[in-house]
Amino acid sequence: MTALAQKAVEITHEVGLHARPSVKFTKLAKSFPAAIEMALAPEGPWFDAKSIVKVMAAKAPKGTVLHLRASGDEAELAVDALVALVERDFDEADAHVRTA
Amino acid sequence: MSGPHRLTGIPASHGYAKGPMVGLDAGTKAYAAKGSPAAEARALAIAIEGASEQLAALATQMLGEAADMLEFQLAMLADESLAAPAFAAIEDGALADRAWLDALDVEIAGYEASEDDYFRARSADLRDIRQQVLDVLAPAGDLAVPSGAILVGDDIAPTRFLAVDWSQGGGIALAKGSSASHVAMLARARGVPMVVGLGPVPSDFDLPVFLDAEHGHVLLGPGDEAEALFHRAAEAFAARWRAAEENSAKPAATADGTPVRVLINVADPSDVERIDVATCDGIGLMRTEFLFGKSEGLPDEETQYRAYRKVLEWAAGEPVTIRTVDAGGDKPVPGYTVEEGNPFLGLRGIRLSLARPEIFRVQIRALLRAAVHANLKVMFPMISVPEEYTLAAALFAEEADRLAKAGIEYAMPPLGIMVEVPSVAIAPELFSDVAFFSIGSNDLTQYVMAAARDNTAVAALNSVHNPAVLRLIASVAAFGQKDGIPVSLCGDAGGDPAAIPALLEAGLRDLSVVPAQLALAKTAVAGVSL
Numbered sequence: 001m002t003a004l005a006q007k008a009v010e011i012t013h014e015v016g017l018h019a020r021p022s023v024k025f026t027k028l029a030k031s032f033p034a035a036i037e038m039a040l041a042p043e044g045p046w047f048d049a050k051s052i053v054k055v056m057a058a059k060a061p062k063g064t065v066l067h068l069r070a071s072g073d074e075a076e077l078a079v080d081a082l083v084a085l086v087e088r089d090f091d092e093a094d095a096h097v098r099t100a
Numbered sequence: 101m102s103g104p105h106r107l108t109g110i111p112a113s114h115g116y117a118k119g120p121m122v123g124l125d126a127g128t129k130a131y132a133a134k135g136s137p138a139a140e141a142r143a144l145a146i147a148i149e150g151a152s153e154q155l156a157a158l159a160t161q162m163l164g165e166a167a168d169m170l171e172f173q174l175a176m177l178a179d180e181s182l183a184a185p186a187f188a189a190i191e192d193g194a195l196a197d198r199a200w201l202d203a204l205d206v207e208i209a210g211y212e213a214s215e216d217d218y219f220r221a222r223s224a225d226l227r228d229i230r231q232q233v234l235d236v237l238a239p240a241g242d243l244a245v246p247s248g249a250i251l252v253g254d255d256i257a258p259t260r261f262l263a264v265d266w267s268q269g270g271g272i273a274l275a276k277g278s279s280a281s282h283v284a285m286l287a288r289a290r291g292v293p294m295v296v297g298l299g300p301v302p303s304d305f306d307l308p309v310f311l312d313a314e315h316g317h318v319l320l321g322p323g324d325e326a327e328a329l330f331h332r333a334a335e336a337f338a339a340r341w342r343a344a345e346e347n348s349a350k351p352a353a354t355a356d357g358t359p360v361r362v363l364i365n366v367a368d369p370s371d372v373e374r375i376d377v378a379t380c381d382g383i384g385l386m387r388t389e390f391l392f393g394k395s396e397g398l399p400d401e402e403t404q405y406r407a408y409r410k411v412l413e414w415a416a417g418e419p420v421t422i423r424t425v426d427a428g429g430d431k432p433v434p435g436y437t438v439e440e441g442n443p444f445l446g447l448r449g450i451r452l453s454l455a456r457p458e459i460f461r462v463q464i465r466a467l468l469r470a471a472v473h474a475n476l477k478v479m480f481p482m483i484s485v486p487e488e489y490t491l492a493a494a495l496f497a498e499e500a501d502r503l504a505k506a507g508i509e510y511a512m513p514p515l516g517i518m519v520e521v522p523s524v525a526i527a528p529e530l531f532s533d534v535a536f537f538s539i540g541s542n543d544l545t546q547y548v549m550a551a552a553r554d555n556t557a558v559a560a561l562n563s564v565h566n567p568a569v570l571r572l573i574a575s576v577a578a579f580g581q582k583d584g585i586p587v588s589l590c591g592d593a594g595g596d597p598a599a600i601p602a603l604l605e606a607g608l609r610d611l612s613v614v615p616a617q618l619a620l621a622k623t624a625v626a627g628v629s630l
Contacts, residue, residue, distance in 0.1 A: 027175075052172075
């Protein structure tokens, strides 16, 4: 049962898709059997969302719109889970320091 | 290398150290060719695996930042695409060490080219990974560092930092480096002095090196006078550090024993996670703007309630003063604030809340419900006239009534106001029915001095030390004492050692400061005799 899923999500985490979030992101991606790809623009280039080397090399700062697509088993589930992780700011509570 | 010499860089972790120089950039070791592409590939695979095992072993001893950093390096090493170009080059006849170096150099160059400080700083992690594998490929002699040494080089690998015994002192002086690097974070966490961005540093200096990581200097052969100055500065720093450590754990009091409550300002609920509530007297200002700047729109009642409740639970009965949303001015919120030519003098703080009561009522309900859990007080920002307080208090009463009718648990917190608009500071007697005053020294200063706090061109005018500002603060404190209305101060002045004596002399006994200034503020309080 091959499926195709595609979604976009904006990175709201303060320092973007940095080291710790990339570890979480690729770990989660690898937990799905589907082939998952990521891009910074809807026209690509697309790269493997399970590769931390590729994900970090994207150097995606806060405000970047991530495009995700997946095919194969659990494609839909995989994309939804990754989008949710990005929306939760990678489960990292970060301080927004403002001037008093 | 002769004669006195001083290099200047950027402090990445404050402190002082003196010790022998140890160069970090040891020469490359000889790699023994293995004879065939297949053997080279095998050697590289084994080296990557060996480096991973060493990292994993190191990771088990680390917590927090260090563990996260090692986990990241491990994940990079485990990713086949990192070494794929190296294996391809080996198939084309390259030796394992050269193939690995070239492949990693491409990755490193990619990070170095980033415009983002954070991603640029990751090049140090990649260099670390590169070195880890090289060390296994071509084992060299002992890389052990004598304790108390000043490590000098272009940059330092995090694993190298972690391998050093820092308990005997020592420090780091880097030609390049970054204060956003993992090593800088580790150095700050462990109190290891570190300076980055020094430019070319000689690596063959055989006298002790003096590292002043408070101001960002490295002294090579400073001479007697400069050496004496260095030692005095180092001792003063150590004394301040010890005093701050001691003071931060106990309640603040002046030299003559007058107790002073030092509370903290919180911008986000996660700010409190790293702080022990026992080291402060509660929260003097919890901002709520963090809830309103999200891309998903304005926060609903449940989101707000949970955020407030989290902080109230952390406070464990100590007072928590939450300020209703102070959007506008330099804090625009899409879909809420309005575009204005002069936002600091426009629709901000309570003015905006009263103009958009449907949004304000949501926050009020969340606060009324959260008040059940602990010692909550609520204050309104940017109050200029008594009617604003009356209207806001009436909305609290209305919402409390609605919650009561719906059978929802709530409590009415004491309602106070910020004193930041000069009209309030000049005539506080018009506000004698508020439960408390909280002086917002930053905004009060900018409005009294007509000098925007975010404009460096008028930074000299924006001074809380101006007698006009201090006189207003003192007069509000005096009015509060006379009429039995508690007066506190939140804002940078509360953590400013130069302002604290004047604030205490003015009669203030409640100061609220950012968490990073807590120890400093308590130390400054201890130095005041009233």
